[in-house]
Amino acid sequence: MLLVNRYKCGYCGACVGVCPAAALELVETWIEVNDDCISCGRCTKICPLGALELTKEAQA
Amino acid sequence: MKCDLVVVGAGPAGSMTAKVAAEAGLNVVMLEKRQEIGDPVRCAEGVSKAALRELVEPDPVWVSAEVKGARIRAPDGTEIVISEDRAGAEVGYVLERKVFDRALALDAAEAGAKVMVKTRALGLLEEGGVLTGVSAQFVGESLKIEAPLVIGADGVESKVGRWAGIDTALKPKDIETCAQFLLLDEGIDDEYCEFYLGNEIAPGGYVWSFPKGQSIANVGIGVLGSKANSGTPVMLLREFVKKRFPEGKILEMMVGGVPVSGPIETTTADGIILVGDAARQSDPITGGGIINAMRAGVLAGDIAAELVPKGEVDKTSLQVYEKRWRETIGKSIARNFAVKEFFVDLTDDDLNRLTHSLDGIDIAQLDLRGLLKVLVRQNPKLLLKLRHLIV
Structure with a gap:
């Protein structure tokens, strides 16, 4: 599962731009994740602040 | 609510579209999901003087500083200096985007557009397979805005294109992930924009310092997404600043x-129609997007004003927009993409060698294209793959 640390997030929307499933949305100052997330991890790697994390269960 | 044109996003692309379409007589509604226009800034704020002047009259309230040129520094510290009028689209003025973006939205409003802040588009409206507008949320309340044509000016995180079936998702190699500090330091060069190259400094990107006056500058970094890991930009920027x-x-x-x-x-x-970052129209080498976004906005606004009254807004009719932007800003975007694809894989030795190859050559008056030409001439083997791009 994708976790967003909203205390770290700079709400820039870079993650939304790379999401291949269109599962993310930037709403003012937070990121929303919907059920379409495929846990690909693309967003976690490009987040400039490292605010996104995939939990291990979902990666397996 | 009913109108002729809905513009989603009130950045430079959206505001220019709204302004041009409203001036031509369309009833325009422009939505901005944030409660403020222009904030938070996600930009190094550099822009070419000449290019900007063709689009809007510069106003001292949103120009932070003017620079004399650009210094490009190779990994080994060797420097190239280019004068302002030649350095291309991202050098000349350093803007105050928080004020600039609002001023452009104000221009659109004065031209007759209705601006709605804290209003987020949620999806497209359809009737019998035909687009009829957008559903939105205005300060938390549902709202339908009917219009035959929707402009997606909704930035890097664009949703409008995706709702319409256009795949705008960026591959990691097709995005620069960036961080920036507004930095106060006596060592800031108030007169030059600086670019620092190197695979250790900024893999597949560069570090910049764009002065805003009185020893303050936007000091930032772009790292190519495919060379980045979680949090890389902020980490490398902290190292650079230290x-x-x-x-x-x-x-x-x-x-x-x-x-x-x-x-x-x-x-x-x-x-x-997609415009600006939503249409991925930023420059692949410099990362600059303001001028291209504004130019695309002017084209889109003109075309909307021409086609909406005739009811010709299907994809085939809108090919005129594709044609016009690809023939203008699209040419340099395509060329610079090819150059970027090549440059991101150069080693630090390559970058140093390229810089040294300019020793004793007067490059102060060259633009980016001219500079590439000289580089190819001086380094025919290393830059063999770029030859065809520079005619």
Whole structure:
């Protein structure tokens, strides 16, 4: 599962731009994740602040 | 609510579209999901003087500083200096985007557009397979805005294109992931924009210092997404600042993603036009997007004003937009994409060698294209793959 640390997030929307499933949305100052997330991890790697994390269960 | 044109996003692309379409007589509604226009900033704020002047009269309230040129520093410290009028689209003025973006929205409003802030588009409206507008949320309340044509000016995180079936998702190699500090330091060069190259400094990107006057600058970094890992940009920027500006005081922190994908396959659908970062129209080498976004906005506004009254807003009719932007801004975007694809894989030795090859050559008056030409002439083997691009 994708976790967003909203205390770290700079709400820039870079993650939304790379999401291949269109599962993310930037709403003012937070990121929303919907059920379409495929846990690909693309967003976690490009987040400039490292605010996104995939939990291990979902990666397996 | 009913209108002729809905513009989603009130950045430079959206505001220019709204202004031009409203001036031509369309009833325009422009939505901005944030409660403020222009904030938070996700930009280094550099822009060419000449290019900007063709689009809007410069106003001292939103120009932070003017620069004399650009210094490009190779990994080994060798420098190239280019004068302002030649350095291309991202050098000349350093703007105050928080004020600039609002001023452009004000221009659109004065031209007759209705501006709605804290209003987020949620999806497209359809009737019998035909687009009829957008559903939105205005300060938390549902709202339907009917219009035959929707402009997606909704930035790097664009949704409008995706709702219409255009795949705008950026591959990691097609985005620069960026961080920036507004930095106060005595060592800031108030007269030049600086670019620092190197695979250790900024893999697949560069570090910049764009002065805003009185020893303050936007000091930032772009790292190619495919060479980045979680949090890389902020980490590398902190390292750079610690070395280069150890006493520097950080007054603001900004982050963002910049499309460097080159022209995407399509930027239109039935009843839809994408402009600016939403259309991935930022420059793949410099990352600059303001001028291209504004130019695309002017084209889209003109075309909307021409086609909406005739009811011709299907994808086929909108090909005129594809044609016009690809023939103008699209040419340099395509060329610079090819150059970027090549440059991101150069080693530090390559970058040093290229810089040294300019020793004794007067390059102060060259633009980016001219500079490339000289580089190819001086380094025929290394830059063999770029020869065809520079005619």
